[in-house]
Amino acid sequence: MATRFELVLDGADDVAVRAAGEAALLAVEDTDAELSRFRSDSFASRLARSGPEDPVPLDAERFALLVLCDDVREATGGAFDLCHLGPGRLVLDRERRRAHVDAPGTTVDFGAVGKGVALDRAALELRDAGIAVALLHGGTSTVVALGAPPGRTGFGVRVALPGGGGHDVSLTDAALSVSAQHGQDRLPGGGHVVDARRGGRAVSALLPTDVVAVTAPTATLADLWSTALLAHGPTDDLLRRALACGVRPIPLPKSPR
Amino acid sequence: MLDPSRRHFLKQSLAGAAVVSLAPHVLAASYRPPRAVKVAVVGCGRQGRDIAKELGSFENVELVAMVDVVERRLAAALRRQEGAKGYASTDEMLKAEPAVEAVFVASSTYTHRPIVEACLAAGKAVYCEAPLAHTAEDTRAIAAAAAASTAVFQTGLLASVNPIYKLANKFFRSGSIRDVQSLRAASFRKNSWRASGSEDLETLDWKLDPKRSNGLPGELATHQIDSVSWFCDRVPVSVRGWGSVRFYKDGRDLADSTQLVFDFGDGVRMLHEAGLANSFESTNEVVRGSNGTFKLAWTAGWLFKEADAETQGWEVYANRQQFHDEQGITIIADATKLASQDRLKDGVGLPNTPLWYGIEAFLKSVTEGAEVVNGAQRGALATIAGIAAQHAVLTGEEVAIEA
Numbered sequence: 172m173a174t175r176f177e178l179v180l181d182g183a184d185d186v187a188v189r190a191a192g193e194a195a196l197l198a199v200e201d202t203d204a205e206l207s208r209f210r211s212d213s214f215a216s217r218l219a220r221s222g223p224e225d226p227v228p229l230d231a232e233r234f235a236l237l238v239l240c241d242d243v244r245e246a247t248g249g250a251f252d253l254c255h256l257g258p259g260r261l262v263l264d265r266e267r268r269r270a271h272v273d274a275p276g277t278t279v280d281f282g283a284v285g286k287g288v289a290l291d292r293a294a295l296e297l298r299d300a301g302i303a304v305a306l307l308h309g310g311t312s313t314v315v316a317l318g319a320p321p322g323r324t325g326f327g328v329r330v331a332l333p334g335g336g337g338h339d340v341s342l343t344d345a346a347l348s349v350s351a352q353h354g355q356d357r358l359p360g361g362g363h364v365v366d367a368r369r370g371g372r373a374v375s376a377l378l379p380t381d382v383v384a385v386t387a388p389t390a391t392l393a394d395l396w397s398t399a400l401l402a403h404g405p406t407d408d409l410l411r412r413a414l415a416c417g418v419r420p421i422p423l424p425k426s427p428r
Numbered sequence: 429m430l431d432p433s434r435r436h437f438l439k440q441s442l443a444g445a446a447v448v449s450l451a452p453h454v455l456a457a458s459y460r461p462p463r464a465v466k467v468a469v470v471g472c473g474r475q476g477r478d479i480a481k482e483l484g485s486f487e488n489v490e491l492v493a494m495v496d497v498v499e500r501r502l503a504a505a506l507r508r509q510e511g512a513k514g515y516a517s518t519d520e521m522l523k524a525e526p527a528v529e530a531v532f533v534a535s536s537t538y539t540h541r542p543i544v545e546a547c548l549a550a551g552k553a554v555y556c557e558a559p560l561a562h563t564a565e566d567t568r569a570i571a572a573a574a575a576a577s578t579a580v581f582q583t584g585l586l587a588s589v590n591p592i593y594k595l596a597n598k599f600f601r602s603g604s605i606r607d608v609q610s611l612r613a614a615s616f617r618k619n620s621w622r623a624s625g626s627e628d629l630e631t632l633d634w635k636l637d638p639k640r641s642n643g644l645p646g647e648l649a650t651h652q653i654d655s656v657s658w659f660c661d662r663v664p665v666s667v668r669g670w671g672s673v674r675f676y677k678d679g680r681d682l683a684d685s686t687q688l689v690f691d692f693g694d695g696v697r698m699l700h701e702a703g704l705a706n707s708f709e710s711t712n713e714v715v716r717g718s719n720g721t722f723k724l725a726w727t728a729g730w731l732f733k734e735a736d737a738e739t740q741g742w743e744v745y746a747n748r749q750q751f752h753d754e755q756g757i758t759i760i761a762d763a764t765k766l767a768s769q770d771r772l773k774d775g776v777g778l779p780n781t782p783l784w785y786g787i788e789a790f791l792k793s794v795t796e797g798a799e800v801v802n803g804a805q806r807g808a809l810a811t812i813a814g815i816a817a818q819h820a821v822l823t824g825e826e827v828a829i830e831a
Contacts, residue, residue, distance in 0.1 A: 186620075186622055186678050187622075187624070187625070187629075189620055189622065190620055190622035190623060190624040190625075191624040191625070193619055193620060193622075193624070194624040197474070197619075211727075211778060211779060212727055212778045212779060212780055212781050212784075216779070217458075217485075217779070217780070220779065225458055227458070227485065228484070228485055228486065228487045229484070230481060230483075230484025230485065230510075231484070231508075231509070231510035231511075232481075232484075232508060233484070269487075295504075295507075296624070299500065299501075299504045299624070299625065300624035300625045301625055301627070
């Protein structure tokens with residue numbers, strides 16, 4: 172995922188806390204190995220090499236992830252799409268739990284959701300290890316809070332705003348994700364989040380300086396929906412569908428028009 | 429006086445050996461057993477969970493049961509494994525799941541023997557992780573049980589099922605690097621080896637208990653002893669070793685840093701280094717010959733040719749690749765086909781994880797009667813060499829490796 176993951180863990184036994192942290196970071200590494208489109212032995216690359224004659228069988232975890240991504244693709248009318256780099260698309264056979272791409276050379280890019288998946292798996296490792304209070308983030312744009320710091324009702328997380336200042340959020344047993352065009356300029360006109368329908372920058376009423384931030388029960392949902400809302404634009408209908416999934420957009424001041 | 433261009437060529441050739449990356453991209457990336465097969469996984473630690481995950485990518489294979497003595501770990505594994513039932517013991521699982529045809533044994537090394545014996549006695553095919561056991565006695569007992577059984581038994585050693593290693597070995601046998609001069613292997617990963625969690629730590633922290641674990645030589649070197657032995661068709665006859673606790677001053681006795689020297693006879697030795705305080709270079713094996721050097725790193729492999737080595741036919745299809753400060757060439761199985769599609773670069777890397785190939789080979793033996801790739805005898809050889817290496821570290825003496 173080419174980004175830094177950091178964990179803050181609360182525990183009395185240094186050795187045990189370190190072991191729990193190692194298990195969590197191993198989950199992040201494993202997720203990167205699984206979802207990276209730059210590794211030939213990854214799940215993403217297996218999908219990219221597949222075809223109607225050679226579909227990829229899906230275990231429960233991968234099937235659930237692809238269903239989630241496919242639902243959001245449908246909800247955004249295709250603005251969010253794992254295959255935004257083209258040329259084909261991902262075909263998900265929900266009945267037989269298999270998937271394949273429908274054109275050779277199609278890239279399957281989990282970039283919009285990979286950090287969230289990694290953080291959810293890391294948080295699961297921590298819970299399994301008996302860690303009840305922790306804060307985890309991937310690349311500072313997706314955050315997961317387990318419990319709350321002693322004596323507080325939640326972890327304080329600040330969403331930085333482009334014009335300066337920030338919006339403070341208290342996070343407890345939930346995830347938060349932020350998406351914005353600024354910060355990375357990989358597209359010709361700047362920005363990095365693509366509207367797959369146009370192959371360019373996000374459309375909608377959003378300006379390049381606007382920020383979309385959401386909280387959700389899981390980091391996967393938060394990561395996915397913050398990107399989808401930015402790519403498509405936060406229309407009333409899409410916001411309703413996000414809310415139905417437990418995703419709550421954080422009202423942020425809009426950039427000056 | 430040499431022509432300047434020729435002098436330049438010689439300088440380049442001698443300063444940096446050519447590099448060939450081995451990448452059999454076009455080998456089959458999926459496998460579907462010809463009939464349905466129900467399987468179980470014993471041991472829900474990291475390796476057991478990795479096996480369970482890989483099994484999910486095979487159609488016609490149903491993981492119906494998972495076993496672990498630690499309730500919390502079993503529950504964690506079952507949460508990730510839809511449809512599988514959990515059991516606290518192998519005996520319980522064998523009794524309740526008669527339709528299970530094959531069992532993957534990925535429990536703590538010191539627990540393997542009774543599990544393997546029970547599964548073989550029940551007529552189940554067994555895939556047993558390496559090392560096979562923590563003592564020579566248990567290792568030989570497992571090998572004897574496998575030999576006495578008609579059921580399939582495969583050791584979880586992955587070099588000879590890995591397409592990159594197989595391709596490299598084919599080149600080796602055709603004389604690519606000529607005769608073996610020396611061997612080197614490394615296994616590094618920064619990790620304390622402590623089990624996470626607050627309960628059952630005595631059970632879970634077995635890797636750090638000298639009575640139940642052979643430390644880095646047993647758990648890590650075993651795999652590379654097998655890799656090199658298979659690759660060069662030689663087995664080690666003795667070993668010397670050193671080890672120390674360099675980083676994790678947390679009360680452990682087993683070394684977190686080890687250096688081993690295996691004698692393969694005829695003047696050929698393998699230096700093996702392992703550590704838990706540093707990750708640089710990860711896991712790899714190096715085979716040096718007088719015509720070149722193979723470096724094999726599980727998901728990638730390279731051939732560094734000496735300047736005076738002959739050019740072989742397959743190099744015509746090689747793809748150029750930069751490696752450190754040397755220009756190398758990438759070789760790809762079936763390169764002609766990929767080149768015709770202008771997709772040579774797509775050939776770099778292994779299409780599946782090394783573990784996937786181990787499982788594929790096992791499933792082929794179970795469902796198609798294919799010859800077992802890594803039998804118990806081979807697993808025992810590598811396991812006993814690993815046990816001897818740990819003994820050498822603990823005693824400071826040269827220890828003979830008895831096949």
